Amino acid sequence: MFNILLFIYAIITLWALFSVIMYGTRPTKSLSWVLIIVIFPFGGALLYYLFGVNRRKFKFFRLKRSQKRKLYDIENKEAIDAEFEFESMQSRKLSKLILNNTYLYVKHGNKVDVLNTGKDTFDAIFNAIEKAKDFIHVQYYIFEKGELQDKFYEIFKKKIEEGVEIRMIYDSFGSVSFRGKLKKRFRDIGVKTNPMMPLRFGSLLFTLNYRNHRKIIIIDGKIGFTGGFNVSDKYIQSTSDLGIWEDLHVKLEGPVVNSLHRIFIKDYHFASKEPLLLTSKYLPNHKNTGTSAVQIVASGPDSNQPAIMQQYxxxxxxxxxxxxxxxxxxxxxxxxxxALIIAAQSGIEVTLIVPKKGDSILVTYSMLSNFEELLAVGINIYERDGFSHSKVIVIDEKIASIGSGNFDHRSFELNFEINAVIYDKNIAKQIIVESENKCSKASKLSYESFKNRSKSQKFLEGLAKFFIPLL
Incomplete structure (x- = not known):
């Protein structure tokens, strides 16, 4: 029996190692997977098969619907009367990169409201939904049972009785609890609900690792919301020892709402198999409602380039x-x-703020493993007591990005993500002022003390690095 198990182990391990060598995307990532496969018998190979296989290299990831997703943006390009041109070379370069990666233009004349708390965010969302006349489109990674979900249900029921169309898509992994009676009660009142990449037998191994992490709401094609907030009560009340989660969201009004809506329309079409909603009802002409230039960045495993990573x-x-x-x-x-080390050594002030305590021990130690070399070149790192879920980058107090994209392998290569890049120094400064207030209450790490941390912590950080491909 032992010999049979040894033979099976050898076959599985050799197959996994062969796959890593043949189809690995980066040497560092491939090496991590090799170590995981070797160190953890059977389990390492299983983890690689579930989370590590580069399925885009295989025929079953090049199915007709996957190809249709890749062609969607080319075949349904945004129509634009006159491309907005920046005076700043800095903004021109960034916007051109995003355009070439996403086929989405910079849109000028938008009103942007930055929402800093769960209460402010969901109050703004519910107020806007209450005023809907034609349709409400909703997309979330997590749509969780609780007070917020009940509020959505109550408003949806009222709006459907008024004749408003409601469509909703959600990630089947992130919203794993949204099924059975919970989903049925939304469908029973007329909400068209569809999961993204449903967890079904036969396709589970091919889709489990590719999740839709986007958060989008569109109301009547006039108002849009996006950012980091999910539908979960942890954003409005303390449900764990992490306290109330903090995040950032943006409310958008103006021409850029159509860009945001195009991402929802694409995802909804492939989740529901319903016809594309590319009509003037859903993509109306917009008048300028503000002074902000905004550009949407969307990326996913069907993108030709890792747009979120390249944006950062x-x-x-x-x-x-x-x-x-x-x-x-x-x-x-x-x-x-x-890139951050080069920036710091070029005299640029670099500030990074992270939670002191995360929602995953593995993530916490993986983050800490990078800090010593960042602190060594003068990068400011602050650890906050509260858990901040914000995904923000601001440069020169001029350009800000708020969205769903994390600084990790999953957001860069595996998840469907969305960011809003705001070319507006007033908005950027608003975010910086709010962030500086948070930094004043945070603990700033010292290079001298951090490098002298215990050997046991360094060991755990090193061990955590092996699992970065899973995160």
Whole structure:
């Protein structure tokens, strides 16, 4: 029996190692998987098969619907009368990169409201939904049972009775509890609900690792919301020892709402198989409602380029005086780490703010493993007592990005993500002022004391690095 198990183990391990060598995307990531496969018999190979296989290299990931997703943006490009041109070379370069990656233009004349708390965010969302006349489109990674979900239900029921169309898509993994009676009660009142990449037998192994992490709400094609908040009561009340989760969201009004809506329309079409909603009813003409230039960045495993990662690296490289980053999952990989080190050594003030205590021990130690080399070049790192779920980067107090994209492998390569890049110094300064207030209450790490941390902590950080491909 032992010999049979040994033979099976050898076959499985050799297959996994062969797959890593043949289809691995990066040497560092491949090496991590090799170590996981070797160190953890059977379990390592299983983890690799579930989370590590680069399925885009395989025929079953090049199915017809996957190809249709990749062609969607080319076949349904945004129509634009006159492309907005920046005076700043910095903004021109960034916006051109995003356009080439996403086929989404910079839109001028938008009104942007930055929402800093769960209460402010959901009050704004519910107030806007209450005023809907034609349709409400909702997309979330997590749509969780609780007070907020009940509030959505109550308003949806009222709006459907008024003749308003409601469509909702959700990630089947993040919203795993939204099924059975919970989902049925929304469908029973007329909400068209569809999961993204449903967890079904036969396709589970091919889709489990690719999640839709986007958060989007569109009301009548006139108002849009996006950012980091999910529908979960942890954002409005303390449900664990992490306290009330903090995050950032934006309310958008103006021409950029159509760009945001196009991402929802694409996802809804492939989740529901219903016809595309590319009509003037859903993508109306917009008058300028404000003074902000905004551009939407969307990326996913069907993108030709890792648009979110390239956006972050471009912003770091284009910074001239300052870089501010707030992110709860700062595990970016060597390219971003090197870009930050180069920026700091070029005299740019770099500030990173992260939670002192995260929602995952593995993530916490993985983040800490990068801090010593960042502190060594003068990067300011602050640890906050409360758990901040914000995904923000601001450069030169001029350009800000708020969205769903984390600084990790999953957001860069595996998840469907969305960010709003705001080319407006007033909005950027507003975010910086709020962030500086938070930094004043946070603990600033010292290079001298951090490098002398215990050997046991260093060991745990090193061990955690092996699992970065899973995060």
């Amino acid at each position: 690296i471009a912003m770091i490289n284009l910074a001239e005086s300052s870089i501010f980053i707030a992110n709860p999952y700062f595990i970016p990989g060597s390219a971003v780490i090197l």
